[in-house]
Amino acid sequence: MISKEPEKVSMKFVTLVSIVSALGGLLFGFDTAVVSGAIGFMQEHFQLNQIQVGWAVSSLIIGCIVGAAFSGVLSDKFGRKRLLITASILFIIGSIGSGLADTFSYYIIARIIGGLGIGITSTLSPLYNAEIAPAKFRGRLVALNQLAVVTGIFLTYFVNLWISNSGDAAWGVTTAWRWMFGVGTIPGVLFLVLLFFVPESPRWLIKQGRPADALPILLRIHGEDLAKKEVIDIKKSFDQESGSIRQLFKPGLRIALIVGVALAVLQQITGINAVMYYAPEIFKATGAGTNSALIQTIFVGLVNFLFTILAIWLIDKVGRKALLLVGTGSMMICLIVIGAAFQTGNTSGPWVLIFILLYVASFAISLGPVVWVIMSEIFPNRIRGKAIAIASMALWAADYVVSQSFPPMLSSIGPGITFWIFAAMSFITFIFTWRVVPETKGKTLEEIELLWTPSGSTPTHKA
Numbered sequence: 001m002i003s004k005e006p007e008k009v010s011m012k013f014v015t016l017v018s019i020v021s022a023l024g025g026l027l028f029g030f031d032t033a034v035v036s037g038a039i040g041f042m043q044e045h046f047q048l049n050q051i052q053v054g055w056a057v058s059s060l061i062i063g064c065i066v067g068a069a070f071s072g073v074l075s076d077k078f079g080r081k082r083l084l085i086t087a088s089i090l091f092i093i094g095s096i097g098s099g100l101a102d103t104f105s106y107y108i109i110a111r112i113i114g115g116l117g118i119g120i121t122s123t124l125s126p127l128y129n130a131e132i133a134p135a136k137f138r139g140r141l142v143a144l145n146q147l148a149v150v151t152g153i154f155l156t157y158f159v160n161l162w163i164s165n166s167g168d169a170a171w172g173v174t175t176a177w178r179w180m181f182g183v184g185t186i187p188g189v190l191f192l193v194l195l196f197f198v199p200e201s202p203r204w205l206i207k208q209g210r211p212a213d214a215l216p217i218l219l220r221i222h223g224e225d226l227a228k229k230e231v232i233d234i235k236k237s238f239d240q241e242s243g244s245i246r247q248l249f250k251p252g253l254r255i256a257l258i259v260g261v262a263l264a265v266l267q268q269i270t271g272i273n274a275v276m277y278y279a280p281e282i283f284k285a286t287g288a289g290t291n292s293a294l295i296q297t298i299f300v301g302l303v304n305f306l307f308t309i310l311a312i313w314l315i316d317k318v319g320r321k322a323l324l325l326v327g328t329g330s331m332m333i334c335l336i337v338i339g340a341a342f343q344t345g346n347t348s349g350p351w352v353l354i355f356i357l358l359y360v361a362s363f364a365i366s367l368g369p370v371v372w373v374i375m376s377e378i379f380p381n382r383i384r385g386k387a388i389a390i391a392s393m394a395l396w397a398a399d400y401v402v403s404q405s406f407p408p409m410l411s412s413i414g415p416g417i418t419f420w421i422f423a424a425m426s427f428i429t430f431i432f433t434w435r436v437v438p439e440t441k442g443k444t445l446e447e448i449e450l451l452w453t454p455s456g457s458t459p460t461h462k463a
């Protein structure tokens with residue numbers, strides 16, 4: 001099985017495995033974008049009021065918060081692979097259920113079930129990728145997950161448009177939205193089937209006391225010498241950790257927890273999903289018509305996609321920290337300009353669109369992929385599952401707060417001040433990254449653990 005060119009063989013294997021688990025990201029992206037196309041039709045079909053519209057959008061996120069919360073404990077107990085399989089089944093049930101829903105409550109229940117699946121995959125796909133990837137390419141492979149998320153968003157914008165153009169308005173109200181949700185079954189089934197072909201995470205197997213099962217997988221990834229060393233390093237890291245959640249609150253590891261949770265929350269409160277979920281509304285507020293708002297939204301998806309590719313190319317070269325600093329700094333500038341345009345009423349030219357695209361590009365090279373990468377690599381082996389679940393739960397909860405409060409903020413304090421608040425949050429993210437976030441590029445997961453132990457370097461001066 002071990003060839004003369006272990007590097008080549010291993011990369012093929014690891015890439016394949018990572019692509020499969022990144023498909024989970026595609027489902028995440030699909031669900032982020034699908035409701036924006038369906039909501040207008042559903043509003044008419046179910047005669048929804050404003051509060052129900054909000055609920056139609058955010059019910060999924062409630063499922064995500066719960067799914068993320070349980071993903072750690074359950075995947076530590078039953079394994080990463082089994083839980084990913086469960087998540088794909090929940091997702092399929094959610095897609096079929098929301099497509100077939102004959103009452104609004106039935107729809108909500110189906111979306112929450114689908115959300116449980118998304119909460120689990122959003123946490124486990126990057127975690128699984130990080131646990132299987134060689135250190136040298138880990139950033140890139142985990143960031144593949146984010147590429148899958150943005151691909152899912154972008155494709156879904158088109159699929160929505162295509163479905164809604166396939167019939168007249170009456171067909172839209174009765175049927176089109178059902179197809180929009182139902183189409184999710186296809187990537188869901190694909191994900192489920194492919195999951196049967198990937199191995200369990202070697203780190204999880206060693207944690208279960210099954211190094212003999214882990215070794216052949218590590219051999220395929222690293223080649224013979226390195227694989228044996230990895231088994232020893234991983235075992236050693238387990239011996240040094242208690243695995244209790246309390247460990248996370250002790251001085252050294254507390255910083256890791258603060259970094260993970262703070263970055264998760266900051267990723268959301270700097271406003272990305274205000275743009276992702278409400279882009280057409282923002283463009284309409286600048287005076288654009290419905291059609292032009294839709295086309296501008298497709299540009300947002302495209303820019304997000306292209307700049308995520310750039311991030312994947314750069315992340316293991318320039319490191320996580322440089323990307324975060326450049327990206328959040330430039331997000332802040334864009335948000336200040338967008339806020340000023342709204343505040344002074346100068347929204348008629350192309351400037352709002354240009355700066356929103358620049359803002360999305362800046363997010364896509366920084367907070368978008370890098371936060372998920374860092375979350376999946378800064379926690380020690382034994383408690384990684386639980387710790388990343390806490391951070392991911394915080395991320396979804398922050399997403400819920402932003403997506404619920406954005407419309408009322410627009411109508412109370414106005415778009416100008418709202419974007420300036422996001423700018424202030426970007427400034428805080430910049431400072432936080434600069435002062436607290438460590439660079440993890442090129443280190444093995446076991447070396448990263450040493451950053452948090454008293455004998456290792458502290459993150460502030462190692463950064």
Ligand code: BGC
Pocket residue numbers: 032146149150267272273276304367368369372399
């Ligand atoms: C975030 C999502 C967001 C997406 C946009 C992800 O990293 O977690 O909330 O919708 O990026 O590209």
